[in-house]
Amino acid sequence: MSTSIGLLRGIGIIEGISYLVLLFIAVPLKYAAGFPGLVQIFGMVHGVLFILFVLMLVIVWFRHRWPLFSVLGAFIASLLPFGTFVLDARLRKKL
Known part of the structure; x- marks a missing residue:
């Protein structure tokens, strides 16, 4: 890494x-159980991780001169469930 x-x-x-x-x-x-505490905790954690992902994506975009289409594809993948895992498999092939 x-x-x-x-x-x-x-x-x-x-x-x-x-x-x-x-x-x-x-x-x-x-x-189902009326327990909102986990949503508050994991919602904040997920939000911070999403921001870090987007910032790192911008860094990779400029350092490696990725085409805009690739950057947009990676961003869209981050919005979909399981999307980052599919993105990881594609990035692994590039390395």
């Missing part, structure tokens, strides 16, 4: 996990 792309991959995986925990564990517990 010493390269900027490796760091992007690492942040993407952690951000993707936080997204899935929020979506499939915290939100159902909020509505």
